[in-house]
Amino acid sequence: xxDTAAPLAAPRAAxxxxxxxxxxxxxxIIGGTLVLFFCLVAIFAxxxxxxxxxxxxxxxxxxxxxxxxxxxxxxxxxxVLSRVIYGARASLAAGIIAVAIAIALGVPLGLIAGYxxxxxxxxISRITDALLAVPFLVLAIALAAFLGASLxxxxxxxxxxxxxxxxxxxxxxxxxxxxxxxxxxxRALGVRDRHIIMSHILxxxxxxxxxxxTITMAVAVLAEASLAFLGLGQRPPAPSWGSxxxxxxxxxxxxxxxxxxxxxxxxxxxxxxxLLGDGLNDTLTPQQDGD
Amino acid sequence: MLSFILRRLLISIPTLLLVSVMxxxxxxxxxxxxxxxxxxxxxxxxxxxxxxxxYGLDQPLPVQYVTWLGGILQGDFGTSIRxxxxxxxxxxxxxxxxxxxxxxxxxxALLIGIPAGVVAAIKRGTxxxxxxxxxxxxxxxxxxxxxxxxxxxxxxxxLGWLPSGGYVSFVESPIDNLRYTLLPSLVxxxxxxxxxxxxxxSSMISVLKQDFIRTARAKGLKENIVVIRHAxxxxxxxxxxxxxxxxxxxxxxxxxxxxxxxIPGFGKMIVDGVFSRDYAVVQAVVMCSAVIxxxxxxxxxxxxVILSPRLRS
Numbered sequence: 117x118x119d120t121a122a123p124l125a126a127p128r129a130a131x132x133x134x135x136x137x138x139x140x141x142x143x144x145i146i147g148g149t150l151v152l153f154f155c156l157v158a159i160f161a162x163x164x165x166x167x168x169x170x171x172x173x174x175x176x177x178x179x180x181x182x183x184x185x186x187x188x189x190x191x192x193x194x195x196v197l198s199r200v201i202y203g204a205r206a207s208l209a210a211g212i213i214a215v216a217i218a219i220a221l222g223v224p225l226g227l228i229a230g231y232x233x234x235x236x237x238x239x240i241s242r243i244t245d246a247l248l249a250v251p252f253l254v255l256a257i258a259l260a261a262f263l264g265a266s267l268x269x270x271x272x273x274x275x276x277x278x279x280x281x282x283x284x285x286x287x288x289x290x291x292x293x294x295x296x297x298x299x300x301x302x303r304a305l306g307v308r309d310r311h312i313i314m315s316h317i318l319x320x321x322x323x324x325x326x327x328x329x330t331i332t333m334a335v336a337v338l339a340e341a342s343l344a345f346l347g348l349g350q351r352p353p354a355p356s357w358g359s360x361x362x363x364x365x366x367x368x369x370x371x372x373x374x375x376x377x378x379x380x381x382x383x384x385x386x387x388x389x390x391l392l393g394d395g396l397n398d399t400l401t402p403q404q405d406g407d
Numbered sequence: 408m409l410s411f412i413l414r415r416l417l418i419s420i421p422t423l424l425l426v427s428v429m430x431x432x433x434x435x436x437x438x439x440x441x442x443x444x445x446x447x448x449x450x451x452x453x454x455x456x457x458x459x460x461x462y463g464l465d466q467p468l469p470v471q472y473v474t475w476l477g478g479i480l481q482g483d484f485g486t487s488i489r490x491x492x493x494x495x496x497x498x499x500x501x502x503x504x505x506x507x508x509x510x511x512x513x514x515x516a517l518l519i520g521i522p523a524g525v526v527a528a529i530k531r532g533t534x535x536x537x538x539x540x541x542x543x544x545x546x547x548x549x550x551x552x553x554x555x556x557x558x559x560x561x562x563x564x565x566l567g568w569l570p571s572g573g574y575v576s577f578v579e580s581p582i583d584n585l586r587y588t589l590l591p592s593l594v595x596x597x598x599x600x601x602x603x604x605x606x607x608x609s610s611m612i613s614v615l616k617q618d619f620i621r622t623a624r625a626k627g628l629k630e631n632i633v634v635i636r637h638a639x640x641x642x643x644x645x646x647x648x649x650x651x652x653x654x655x656x657x658x659x660x661x662x663x664x665x666x667x668x669x670i671p672g673f674g675k676m677i678v679d680g681v682f683s684r685d686y687a688v689v690q691a692v693v694m695c696s697a698v699i700x701x702x703x704x705x706x707x708x709x710x711x712v713i714l715s716p717r718l719r720s
Binding site: 253372 | 433550552557656681692700
């Protein structure tokens with residue numbers, strides 16, 4: 117029994133140490149803490165926010181930061197702090213869901229293209245090339261515009277725009293291990309392609325996908341803020357950091373505080389995902405020269 | 408070399424065709440009948456028929472596609488329903504504005520990014536390296552539109568040194584042109600500087616490990632000469648390629664920056680197009696950005712071959 121358990125236990129132990137190494141990397145710790153903090157803020161927004169984020173108050177229009185309203189109030193007398201707190205919801209949801217869409221579409225297509233090769237690969241790869249030729253944000257804007265302005269459509273647009281990144285990454289990873297001895301061995305045993313892909317290929321290409329997924333969340337949060345800033349995201353009055361910044365531009369001289377905090381929040385979340393991605397990249401993927 | 412360029416050009420043709428199919432279908436899949444939209448309120452059925460026939464909307468999709476593509480190949484992107492101008496002319500007028508911004512941004516990015524990356528690589532693992540790297544990651548994390556707002560707040564609203572937005576062409580007044588494009592270029596250049604810095608750092612780290620660097624040091628050359636003349640020369644090759652490719656991304660960033668500063672460039676064109684439901688304009692912008700990106704990646708490949716002697720044969 118112990119004889120058969122040993123070789124199985126070895127890679128698991130190795131993976132565990134990789135995760136442990138990731139968890140002790142300073143970038144992962146700082147980035148993870150930032151992301152976790154904003155996740156908690158988003159989840160417990162109703163408990164933390166001092167005011168209703170959508171309740172306007174005509175007596176309190178554009179008040180400077182005070183003891184009652186730490187971040188001041190906006191053009192409709194709404195509490196900016198409460199809106200920033202609730203804005204974490206749209207931002208994080210967009211980041212996570214857009215990346216989930218991109219992974220759900222991109223990874224299977226990349227696995228298929230890389231594993232089967234031939235005409236399937238050619239078709240998938242050409243479409244990927246074509247999508248990658250359009251700048252990320254331009255593609256997201258075009259898709260969001262055609263789908264119609266809403267948070268849900270913004271997530272779809274960002275997710276679809278990010279899909280080719282995952283197709284290309286997964287395909288490349290599969291190509292690099294497809295002809296490894298252990299894959300040839302299971303194929304020679306007559307194991308079905310589906311089983312080979314799911315049990316032998318996928319686990320071995322997962323680490324770079326996790327790293328890319330984390331970095332893409334940073335990109336997606338920025339993209340959501342950008343779309344909302346352009347009026348293609350979350351619909352008012354629901355708060356979103358991007359649209360808060362868009363409105364703040366009209367009151368730069370009268371109420372500069374309106375434009376500061378939503379931006380700080382975006383930077384914190386995006387920096388969090390970027391640090392997390394960098395830390396995971398250093399610890400989970402094989403060390404490359406120069407990194 | 409020539410055959411390499413030709414081969415690369417040939418490879419990019421199917422990609423461009425595919426982009427054009429996708430861009431074309433994107434518009435066709437839109438709910439709503441463009442003929443109805445053009446005919447105005449309470450349209451006459453005859454008018455609708457006339458519009459359909461005039462714009463070829465009564466033809467089968469493949470025919471419409473070929474007609475559309477044929478037009479584009481001759482520089483005819485159709486007419487903007489908002490400005491009533493030929494879209495090709497609008498692009499020709501606006502693209503140089505964005506190009507100027509992007510080039511100025513790239514100059515800023517290289518001036519900041521390369522020295523910062525070299526210093527971080529030489530001081531790898533030290534406090535200086537961590538600080539530079541963290542600032543670099545910060546530069547990647549700042550939303551360009553927010554940075555734009557903050558710069559306007561500081562330099563235009565508080566200090567009153569620079570205009571808060573608008574644009575004057577170089578031909579009209581070179582000095583005003585610079586005053587209007589300085590802040591937007593700085594905004595665009597920040598993220599680009601961060602990217603250049605990261606590439607320079609990792610490229611320099613791998614070059615500094617190589618044997619010829621050890622040889623140069625063993626010869627007793629001064630460290631400055633080793634770093635600048637031996638390492639940097641080689642380390643910059645991948646930086647040149649990625650910077651060229653990044654110029655395409657700057658176009659993307661220009662969308663937001665031009666929106667913040669009210670600059671009538673190529674990037675703002677797509678935003679204006681989206682809001683006036685001028686979908687032919689959106690189509691044209693997407694198509695053009697793909698062409699520009701593919702051209703830039705071609706230039707990047709050629710530059711790489713020219714710069715690295717090992718690939719020259």
